[in-house]
Amino acid sequence: MSNENVTQRLYLGIDLSTQQIKCIVIDEQLQTIAEEAISFNDNSLLVHHVQPNGFVVDKNDKRCITTPVFVFLEALDVVLQKLSDQKKFDFSNIVGISGCGQQHGSVYWKTKTELGSLKTDNNREQSLSLVNILKSSFSRIDCPIWMDSSTTNECQSIEKSVGGSQNLFQITGSKAYERFTGSQIMKVANKTPEIYEQTERIQLISNFVTSILLGEYAPIDLSDGSGMNLLDIRQCKWSKACLDICGKDLETKLSEKLVHPRTALGNIANYFVERYGFNSQCQIVSFTGDNPSSYYALASDPKTIVISLGTSDTVMGAISANEMPKQALDGHLLVNPLANDRENTLLMLLLCFKNGSLVRERVREETGSKDWHEMSVLLSQTTPSNQGFIGFFYDDHEILPQNIQGRFYFNADNQKVENLEGAAKARAVLEGQCLAKRLYLQRANIDLTKNVDRIVITGGASVNVDLVQILADIFGKPVYAAVAPNSGALGGALRAVDVITEKSNSTTSSVECLIAAQPRSQYTAGYDEMLLRYTKLEEKIIQDAK
Incomplete structure (x- = not known):
């Protein structure tokens, strides 16, 4: 069946995450x-299930955390x-189908023979599953995932x-x-050289799923590939320097070919x-992180x-490669998925703040507020800038600032x-987190004056009207709320729409957002001054901790 004959054009997004696989189907x-x-x-649904949390913690080394590849395969079916x-x-x-996978995780193929049969075999017994067909395809069954922290020595190397x-x-x-893939590969190559030698192809979780859907090895995309400590992002x-230290002939095992996340790679495997009645002309678009x-x-x-x-707060934004910071950050820069031209060196900044909603909830309880309505009443007793009081709430070892x-x-x-x-205290926790x-x-x-027009928020705390207003006031930008609990899979479906309907960069599909808060200029100026104090106080805390 050709795509021209379909009565309703639909798009599937898939997210193979840490503890589950999620799908969403959307229309045009x-x-x-x-x-x-x-x-x-x-x-009750999976033979290859993993108790209790969906991943495996090594009993002999709790830093080693993996998921068996057969869990991924069966869960997809x-x-x-x-x-x-x-x-x-x-x-x-x-x-069209696209999607994403948990970042940094890796899969180790021994052979693509059975993978190829997914594409070409027209006479297979219907009862055979992906696990049955691909059971001999892997040199290593346990896939290191992003939670693994066992490669400190490799990172130093x-x-x-x-x-x-x-x-x-500056390179990567x-x-x-x-948790990054380069050090994980180095560990496999150094500690289990026989497995590394047997490995024909190493993939990220994202292009692993793409490969299954295509019935052939799919290339790594530039955005997810940026989370490996192996890619020159500019x-x-x-x-070459990073590849050479991590493993012999590593470029061959990864494949020299790299693609943008907005790349159509071919038709779905037979x-x-x-088995499911997909259209034989259904296009597979590159998955990403x-x-x-x-x-x-x-x-x-x-x-x-x-x-x-x-639970943790994540901030993502765009920056030109020409404006990349000179000093190393405790954040990450990735090739930006919004740009599909390699000449347009647009990067994506990713910042993670470990102390997020759990700390906000803890402070709410400490103030005697039963819920956020009571907390709001408490906040109404204070004014923006909190009469000069500033708080830093690092209940867990923070990432920014580190440790x-x-x-x-x-x-x-x-x-x-x-x-x-x-x-x-109630105001200090919200203002402090937004100032950070x-x-x-x-x-x-990131030039907030020239290069930022708005902020889009998502996640559980995005319904907190006080937090959202403080965010708008501190940034001096309007804040919009997006109702998108399945944003990873949805991003895949939207990329499939954009690629197949050939939308340009400027008309990228995105979630509809509703205005949540407008900045109040009379308070933004006060927060500008407060940020200067906050910066100096944070520097003092870091210095005192040394």
Whole structure:
């Protein structure tokens, strides 16, 4: 069946995340038609389930965290079957598929023979699943995922090989991190050389799923490839120095070819046509990492800052490679999925603040507020800028600033105080977190005046009207709320729409957002001054911790 004959053109987005696989089907008007999710610990649906959390923690080394590749394969089959069982749409109307995977995780192929049979075998017994067909395809069954932190020595070797963390940041957009794929590959190559030798192809979770859908090896995309400590993000090609230290013939095992996330790679494999009734002309568009995919869904253009307010708070924005910070950050720079031209060296900034909603909830409880309505009443007793009181709430070891832990309170004279009274503490936690986001964006050379038009927020805390208003006032920008709980999968579906309908960069599909707060200029000026104090006080905290 050709795509021209379909009665309703639909698009499927898939997100293979840490603990589950999620799917969303949308139409060309970007309306949701169906959704489905399967948790990796669901023993009622999965033979290859993982208890209790959907991943495996090594009993001998709790830093080693993996997921068996068969969990991914079976979950893909099951989620598609569950989606089919809904009977809300005809699979033959799906004309495009894209999606994302948890960043940094890696899959190790021994051979592509069985993979190729997914594409070409027209006479396979219908009962054979992906696990059955691909059971002999992998040199390593357990896939290291982003939660793994066992590669400190390998990280040090990578940084040393290029002259230090500063140089590595300038090449790859990040200092060396244990969860990044380069150090994970180096560990496999050094500690299990026989497995590395047997490995024909190493993939990220994202292009692994793409490969399954195509029935052939798919290339790594530039955005997800930026999270490996292996890619020269300005040249958009592998860094030879980084490859050489991580493994012999690594470029061959990864494939020299790299693509942008907005790249159509071919038609869906025959396995999915026969088993689920997909259209044989359904196009597979390159998958990417979960963070770039969410950013794609939520940022309509490079002048949008996206803030996810959850257990940890994540900030994403765009920056030109020419304006890349000279000093290494404890954040990350990736090739931006909004640009599909390698000459347009647009990067995506990713900042993660570990102390997010859990700290906000803890402070709410400490102030005696039963809920956020009571907290709001408390906040009404204070004024913006909090009469000079500033608080730093690092209940867990923070990422930005790195590895600082504790509570730090200061009065209007910058003197450290033991504690703050309830109303002042309630405002201090919200203002402090928003000031931190603005500070680290500015340190990353994001020009908020010239290069930012608006902020889009998502996540559980995005319904907190006080937090949203403070965010608007501190940034001096309007804040919009996006209702997109499945933004990674949705970003995949939207990329499929854009590629197949050939939309240009300037008309990228994104989630509809509603205005949540307008900045109040009379308060923004006060926050400008407060940010200067906040910066100096943070520097003092860091210095005292040394």
